[in-house]
Amino acid sequence: MNTYAINGIQKDLASLQNQSLRELIHQIREAHSNESTLISSILVNGIEIDANDERLLGTLPVAQLRSLEIFTAHPREIAEETLQSLVEFTRHLERMCEETAKDITLLPRLADGITTFIDALENVKQILHVSLASSGTRSVQVLEADLASILRDMLEYRQKKEMGFLASILGDALSPNLALWRTEGLPALIRARDS
Numbered sequence: 182m183n184t185y186a187i188n189g190i191q192k193d194l195a196s197l198q199n200q201s202l203r204e205l206i207h208q209i210r211e212a213h214s215n216e217s218t219l220i221s222s223i224l225v226n227g228i229e230i231d232a233n234d235e236r237l238l239g240t241l242p243v244a245q246l247r248s249l250e251i252f253t254a255h256p257r258e259i260a261e262e263t264l265q266s267l268v269e270f271t272r273h274l275e276r277m278c279e280e281t282a283k284d285i286t287l288l289p290r291l292a293d294g295i296t297t298f299i300d301a302l303e304n305v306k307q308i309l310h311v312s313l314a315s316s317g318t319r320s321v322q323v324l325e326a327d328l329a330s331i332l333r334d335m336l337e338y339r340q341k342k343e344m345g346f347l348a349s350i351l352g353d354a355l356s357p358n359l360a361l362w363r364t365e366g367l368p369a370l371i372r373a374r375d376s
Contacts, residue, residue, distance in 0.1 A: 185249035187213060194243060202246065203239030213253055221254040260308040263301055264371055270298060271363040278356040282348040288339070291351075295332070298362075302370075311373045318373050324358065324366040331355050 184191045187209070197205055202225070210220060223230050225238060226247045243249075274294050281287040302325075305311070311318060331354045338347040 182243065182246045182248060185209075185251065187251045188253055198242075198244045200243050201239060202241045202243060202249075203235070205243050205249070206235065206239075209251055213251070217255055218253045219256050219259055220251055221259055222252045224248070224250040224252075256308045260305045263305050264367060267298065267301055267305075268363055268367055270294075270301075271359045271367070274298060275356045275359050278351045278359070282351040285344050285348060288347075295355075299328075305370065309370075309373070311370060318369055320361075320365045320369045321373075324362055328355075328358050328362075331358055 183194055185194055185205075186192070194205075197208075200208075206223065214220060223235070225234075227250075230238065274291070277287070277291045277294055281291045311321075331350060335347055335350055335355070338344075338350065
């Protein structure tokens with residue numbers, strides 16, 4: 182491979198052939214990530230890779246690749262896509278609540294999903310400059326406080342090894358909170374983005 186593409190524009194790789202994929206991607210991030218541009222996707226040999234794939238393939242020499250394509254987007258565009266994907270993600274988390282209530286050994290997976298959800302919300306609010314003072318975000322504030330309270334209760338019951346109460350919270354509190362995020366909280370963030 183002698184070139185790679187950024188948003189369809191070919192770039193020369195002649196001097197970078199001895200680098201690893203990780204080193205090249207790091208250089209590309211340094212050169213193309215700023216306030217108005219972030220890398221939105223990376224395709225290696227025509228297949229989109231995620232952070233885990235990037236770690237696994239990182240040591241691969243650039244010379245062994247058939248193709249490398251990088252796509253960038255404005256952070257606001259990525260945040261808006263994230264908001265839309267969180268709508269479906271809350272459905273997935275609700276299903277995980279139901280499964281975990283029946284099989285508490287699934288709790289670490291659910292916890293990872295909730296952490297991902299919270300991190301994504303915080304990033305979206307930061308990128309879109311949505312604050313607690315933004316108009317129409319009252320429901321978001323209430324849902325955030327409710328979610329924090331639910332998570333504290335879950336931690337307390339987990340530490341006390343009261344799995345029956347923990348399972349009950351998953352179905353009676355966490356799942357309805359996630360449904361409200363989908364029907365009220367995320368739409369409020371979408372509206373706040375537009376104001």
